[in-house]
Amino acid sequence: MVGYLLKRLIQGFFILFGVSLLSFLIIKLSPGSILDQLKLNPSISPETIKQLEEAYGLNQNPFVQFFKWFLNALTFNFGYSLQYHAPVSELIAERLPNTLALSLSSALIAWILAFPLGIIAALKRGSWFDKLILAFSYTFMSIPNFFLAFLLMVFAVKTGVLPVGGTHSPDYQNLPKWEQVIDYLKHLALPATVLALGGLAGLTRLVRSAAIEVLDSPLMVYLKAKGAPFRVKLKHLIRNMLNPFITLLGFEIANLVSGAGLVEIITGWPGIGMLMLDAVLSKDIFLVMGSLYIGTLLLIVGNLVADLLLALNDPRIREGI
Numbered sequence: 497m498v499g500y501l502l503k504r505l506i507q508g509f510f511i512l513f514g515v516s517l518l519s520f521l522i523i524k525l526s527p528g529s530i531l532d533q534l535k536l537n538p539s540i541s542p543e544t545i546k547q548l549e550e551a552y553g554l555n556q557n558p559f560v561q562f563f564k565w566f567l568n569a570l571t572f573n574f575g576y577s578l579q580y581h582a583p584v585s586e587l588i589a590e591r592l593p594n595t596l597a598l599s600l601s602s603a604l605i606a607w608i609l610a611f612p613l614g615i616i617a618a619l620k621r622g623s624w625f626d627k628l629i630l631a632f633s634y635t636f637m638s639i640p641n642f643f644l645a646f647l648l649m650v651f652a653v654k655t656g657v658l659p660v661g662g663t664h665s666p667d668y669q670n671l672p673k674w675e676q677v678i679d680y681l682k683h684l685a686l687p688a689t690v691l692a693l694g695g696l697a698g699l700t701r702l703v704r705s706a707a708i709e710v711l712d713s714p715l716m717v718y719l720k721a722k723g724a725p726f727r728v729k730l731k732h733l734i735r736n737m738l739n740p741f742i743t744l745l746g747f748e749i750a751n752l753v754s755g756a757g758l759v760e761i762i763t764g765w766p767g768i769g770m771l772m773l774d775a776v777l778s779k780d781i782f783l784v785m786g787s788l789y790i791g792t793l794l795l796i797v798g799n800l801v802a803d804l805l806l807a808l809n810d811p812r813i814r815e816g817i
Contacts, residue, residue: 508796511792520561520781577775579783603695606691615704615733626704629704637698645686648686648689658682683765687763748798749797
């Protein structure tokens with residue numbers, strides 16, 4: 497297992513390096529730079545622009561720039577954002593909790609509800625409950641997240657049930673601590689519901705399909721013929737259908753930062769998604785690279801966690817390692 501972990505960590509390093517290099521080159525090859533807006537300002541002299549390029553290393557060879565940045569990025573030093581006039585690591589650390597709160601809350605809702613709903617639908621194949629679950633899944637899988645966000649925002653504005661935009665109300669600082677928590681959760685509810693409904697629809701359908709496949713397997717037929725109690729059959733059902741969902745869990749971890757981006761932008765939730773959009777539009781190269789670095793790192797960690805959980809759940813995979 498130690499050798500396996502070491503091998504995966506080495507692979508992860510090269511993936512991180514490759515993705516970072518490719519992203520850097522794509523940004524560099526695109527026309528313009530973050531200093532273009534300053535160059536249009538007549539009050540800023542060409543000498544000042546030149547000094548800024550030297551100060552941030554923007555006049556160096558692109559590969560020299562990249563290797564300097566990557567070596568610093570290994571210690572989570574992503575450079576300085578010219579747009580926000582602040583270290584990139586501080587900007588990401590400021591927005592990351594909001595993105596994680598949104599992604600984790602929506603993922604927990606989706607995963608906690610999907611398994612019982614999908615398993616019950618599989619056990620009651622052809623019933624009204626099964627048809628209702630399928631209708632729900634197909635409906636919300638067909639609606640894009642951005643369109644669902646618009647619909648829920650219109651509903652929230654018309655009814656005043658939930659606040660729209662931001663993480664807290666104007667009088668947030670004057671509220672007692674417990675009311676501050678409630679206020680934050682109210683602002684979180686709308687974007688979290690959008691992500692949770694889309695995730696729940698797809699995940700419930702996958703759980704139902706996996707449960708049906710296991711229920712029709714020789715093992716479950718044998719347990720049924722033997723007259724095994726329901727809890728024993730349920731235990732074997734869940735154990736045998738878990739593998740694909742453990743793999744999916746790895747992608748969920750990787751998706752924590754990037755998966756909520758579009759919903760954040762539409763609903764006005766100040767997370768990494770809005771930060772990335774501003775960085776790309778202004779060509780703030782260090783901020784873009786820092787955000788992509790964190791996303792790639794989560795992808796590597798997510799896949800590693802999924803592989804280890806698969807090994808713990810399935811002895812056949814453990815023997816292969």
